[in-house]
Amino acid sequence: MSAPSLLFRSPVSSASSSPFGAMSAERQDLFFSLALTALPRPMINPLCQIVIARLERRVPGLKQRLQPLDGKKLFVQPEELDVGFLLSFRNGHPELNALAVGSPVKVDAKLAASLDTFFDLLHGKSDGDALFFSRDLKVDGDMAVVVALRNAMDGLGEDLLSDIFSPPAPFNHLLNRVSSVANRCVDRVVAPFLQKTARLESDIGSMRAEIDQLRRHQYQKAQPPFSKVEVVSxxxxxxxxxxxxxxxxxxxxxxxxxxxxxxxxxxxxxxxxxxxxxxxxxxxxxxxxxxxxxxxxxxxxxxxxxxxxxxxxxxxxxxxxxxxxxxxxxxxxxxxxxxxxxxxxxxxxxxxxxxxxxxxxxxxxxxxxxxxxxxxxxxxxxxxxxxxxxxxxxxxxxxxxxxxxxxxxxxxxxxxxSPMSEGRCALSAYATGRSPNLCGVCSPAEHVRYENREGVLVSQLGDFVINRFEEGEAAGYPTLCKGRYIPEGGDACYLFEKPxxxxxxxxxxxxxxxxxxxxxxxxxxxxxxxxxxxxxxxxxxxxxxxxxxxxxxxxxxxxxxxxxxxxxxxxxxxxxxxxx
Ligand code: SF4
Incomplete structure (x- = not known):
């Protein structure tokens, strides 16, 4: 098992002279990374219970938000770890349990990504869809569960998440002590270096500003790049x-x-x-x-x-x-x-x-x-x-x-x-019985499934396979208008619109x-x-x-x-x- 890359992540705010003091989100990530990497599985479960208890105590209307997930189970797999997390929902209550990878549990959907990616998602620092399109976040199974979870988490807001995921009080106290010692060391040993770096950064900033200025002058003098444009109005x-x-x-x-x-x-x-x-x-x-x-x-x-x-x-x-x-x-x-x-x-x-x-x-x-x-x-x-x-x-x-x-x-x-037939498209209704015109949703997530088949990501809407994405190929959501189809005598291609x-x-x-x-x-x-x-x-x-x-x-x-x-x-x- 390799160590989580998060441990070596650079701080968000490099400008601070007390880097440890200014990175509470990083400190939380550090704590959880250490805990998940070093602790045996039975000891991870109490941490899970603390997080869930806080979530339930501090989020007003959580039950209502989680209602679409009732009876669902989701497995979250940080790729660096040999444990994953089973997240299940019953009567608006979430449960979180650490499980060994490969445990025989039937789930509705699976999510896999690096620990770093999951922490960024939890802190609202990256976009789940973009990570999915780029295949940094892998999704398998019922998309409705994934979408409902994403929306519920996203609605919580950054402050609340920081609060919920802060380490438990005794650990927090310990981390604060460690941070304060570290800060003193940083002040003595690293501060002169940081000051020099800050001066260099300031010089680079001035040079960048001059380059931008030159670019602007150049752009205003240059011919507009009409050669790239097929039709110019x-x-x-x-x-x-x-x-x-x-x-x-x-x-x-x-x-x-x-x-x-x-x-x-x-x-x-x-x-x-x-x-x-x-x-x-x-x-x-x-x-x-x-x-x-x-x-x-x-x-x-x-x-x-x-x-x-x-x-x-x-x-x-x-x-x-x-x-x-x-x-x-x-x-x-x-x-x-x-x-x-x-x-x-x-x-x-x-x-x-x-x-x-x-x-x-x-x-x-x-x-x-x-x-x-x-x-x-x-x-x-x-x-x-x-x-x-x-x-x-x-x-x-x-x-x-x-x-x-x-x-x-x-x-x-x-x-x-989409192919610009606003308010008139019935493709989604054809495949799922629901359309944006009457029900407010095209290709509803409960009809969407993703399956990873030996590196190929297959997306389905209802009974239809909409697309197959080779390993490394950017993925898209399976709306019928953005599917790849095989015309008679031809190769699979986008017939209406590309994602x-x-x-x-x-x-x-x-x-x-x-x-x-x-x-x-x-x-x-x-x-x-x-x-x-x-x-x-x-x-x-x-x-x-x-x-x-x-x-x-x-x-x-x-x-x-x-x-x-x-x-x-x-x-x-x-x-x-x-x-x-
Ligand atoms: S299938 Fe495409 S064109 Fe039709 S409503 Fe959905 S996104 Fe729009």
């Missing part, structure tokens, strides 16, 4: 060479799958967030995700205290004969004082416009309105204030459309893509010039880490663009975005498409 041409300043700020609109994600998005610089209730009234109805009435009330207070807005998606189509859940969602959102409703169903638009005429109504992408006449109709009939554009328009088409409609335009800037991620960062200036008011980030189903990363990256890009700088001057930011892409690949989507 007139809007794009007009805006690539002359970045503008002093323009109206564009709204950065972030996904909030959980209350913790809402707070993270706002702290990272989002102007507004969008979210849904915990039911089929919104198009991301996944287990463990979304907001209760109380969650929304608290989220609104957090956002409004900071001058940010909250939009509520009630964007599925109401069930015939059972409109009540949708009406109730509208009433609750209005009563709590949300800033806008996002809707597609004309019955719901009519209800909201008559009952709450002063509450902003945004037409969801799910409505699939794709012509000025269609949008004008919604404006005249239901007084919509904003249109969320389907992801099918070029930059020029957006500019033309904006000239013809008297309302705000919101476009997607980053996130997962890839829209990244329209390079069109920020062009979209602004086309009259776009709001940039929407897709991904309420993704982790809190994803939300924080994408929001802070786009905050940096928007600020740079507003200051007249080209986004190419922020290569680190573009690289961070790339790491979060579904399937590990990015696309510019329809913004510069040459087909219709």
């Amino acid at each position: 007139s809007v794009e041409k007009n805006n690539r060479t002359s970045p503008k300043v002093d323009q109206k700020p564009i709204e950065l609109l972030a996904p909030a799958g959980t209350p913790a994600a809402l707070r993270s998005a706002i702290d990272a610089g989002a102007n507004a967030v969008y979210l849904g209730f915990r039911d089929e009234t919104n198009a991301r109805n996944y287990p463990g995700l979304n907001f209760s009435r109380d969650d929304l009330k608290e989220g609104l207070a957090y956002a409004h205290e900071r001058g940010r807005r909250v939009h509520v998606a009630i964007n599925t189509y109401a069930a015939a004969g059972n409109m009540q859940p949708w009406y109730k969602a509208i009433d609750t959102a209005a009563e709590l004082g949300v800033d806008a409703l996002i809707m597609a169903d004309i019955g719901l638009l009519s209800y909201a416009s008559k009952r709450y005429p002063d509450l902003s109504r945004h037409l969801s992408v799910q409505a699939g309105a794709s012509t000025p006449a269609a949008i004008q109709f919604y404006y005249e009939m239901f007084g919509i204030n904003r249109m969320v554009l389907p992801r099918m328009f070029t930059l020029d088409e957006i500019a033309i459309l904006k000239e013809k409609v008297p309302i705000e335009i919101e476009t997607f800037i980053f996130g997962s893509l 890839e991620c829209l990244n329209a960062a390079e069109y920020i200036a062009s979209l602004r010039a086309a009259g776009v008011t709001s940039f929407k980030i897709e991904g309420r189903q993704r982790s809190r880490f994803y939300t924080t990363e994408v929001v802070s990256c786009f905050r940096a890009l928007l600020d740079a663009e507003a200051a007249g700088e080209a986004i190419e001057t922020l290569p680190d930011v573009l690289e961070r975005l790339h790491k979060l892409a579904e399937g590990g690949e990015e696309t510019r989507g329809a913004y510069r498409k040459g087909w219709r």
Whole structure:
């Protein structure tokens, strides 16, 4: 058994002159790594019980959060250890037990990754989906269990997790003593070295700033890289060479799958967030995700205290004969004082416009309105204030459309893509009986299974094999539109869409010039880490663009975005498409 790599991990904050004192999360990881590596299995179990007892004591509403996991069992395998952890759920109570690897236990799903990866996930420092796409996190079995667990954990928030995973008091005391001795040693022996390093870092920082400055000058002088571009719109041409300043700020609109994600998005610089209730009234109805009435009330207070807005998606189509859940969602959102409703169903638009005429109504992408006449109709009939554009328009088409409609335009800037048949796709319903249009979920996790077959990851949706990923190949979620199929006489290929991620960062200036008011980030189903990363990256890009700088001057930011892409690949989507 090899020692966990975590023991040799470098501290997060290298700037501190007392590295041990400033790394509580690292210290927790260190403690648990040591304990898991050195202790015999029977002694690990009491630690597990302490963690679970704390979780139950300190998390309000835990029972409700864990409800989708009732009766499920999951095996978590840190790859460096010869023990794994059986996590099971009964009546809203979790149980955690250490087991030898290979123990004959029937489980619903298995997770395997390095100990380092699991600690990063627990501390909200990495995105589970991105780790899964890159195959650093291996998943086997029932995806609904994994998704429900991810969402429940993600909703806890970083402070709480640090609290729950802090070492038990006697060990904590011991660690504090060790830390204090270590700090004294560091001060005497290492401090002079750290000071020298700090000076060098400062010199390197100045050099980097000069290099960035030179890059900016070079970029502004250089021809724009049109050679890479198959189709370049007139809007794009007009805006690539002359970045503008002093323009109206564009709204950065972030996904909030959980209350913790809402707070993270706002702290990272989002102007507004969008979210849904915990039911089929919104198009991301996944287990463990979304907001209760109380969650929304608290989220609104957090956002409004900071001058940010909250939009509520009630964007599925109401069930015939059972409109009540949708009406109730509208009433609750209005009563709590949300800033806008996002809707597609004309019955719901009519209800909201008559009952709450002063509450902003945004037409969801799910409505699939794709012509000025269609949008004008919604404006005249239901007084919509904003249109969320389907992801099918070029930059020029957006500019033309904006000239013809008297309302705000919101476009997607980053996130997962589908073949642009918003609100009309029945593929998921065909395979599973549930679709995003009526039930709020495409390819529901309870119909998804992953199996590792000798290094090949096979993904299934219901009875259909959707994809096979060779070892090392980036993986994706099995939606039917992103499956690989074998056409007659051909080889397996993506017939509709590849699993890839829209990244329209390079069109920020062009979209602004086309009259776009709001940039929407897709991904309420993704982790809190994803939300924080994408929001802070786009905050940096928007600020740079507003200051007249080209986004190419922020290569680190573009690289961070790339790491979060579904399937590990990015696309510019329809913004510069040459087909219709
Ligand atoms: S199958 Fe694809 S196109 Fe259809 S709803 Fe799901 S993601 Fe969208």
